[in-house]
Amino acid sequence: MFLIFGLKTAIRELPGRMATCRFCGQFAHHHLQQRATKFTLFFVPLFTTSKSYTIRCTHCGGPSSITTRQKNALAS
Ligand SMILES: [Zn+2]
Known part of the structure; x- marks a missing residue:
């Protein structure tokens, strides 16, 4: 038996x-991007x-990296 696992x-x-x-310093639109790493099996x-x-x-x-907490503050 073998397992195929990895990250995606x-x-x-x-x-x-x-x-x-x-x-x-410009007041401009900012794109928000979520990057999620998932564990995969088969x-x-x-x-x-x-x-x-x-x-x-x-x-x-x-680009700026923000924390989940900062992202939640942006959404509200
Ligand atoms: Zn800018």
Whole structure:
């Protein structure tokens, strides 16, 4: 018997919002992206091992990593 397991990264676009960019200082729309790493067994995702969020300025493209808590604060 053998097992095929591994990790898979899934990227999901979330609704962004208007914010002041910390790189260019412009008040511009920011894209919010969720990156989730999932444990897979026989290529079937079973559970999420880690999640991270990145916001990216649409004006200059400057990316910032944010925590789940900061992401939740953005959503409300
Ligand atoms: Zn910017």
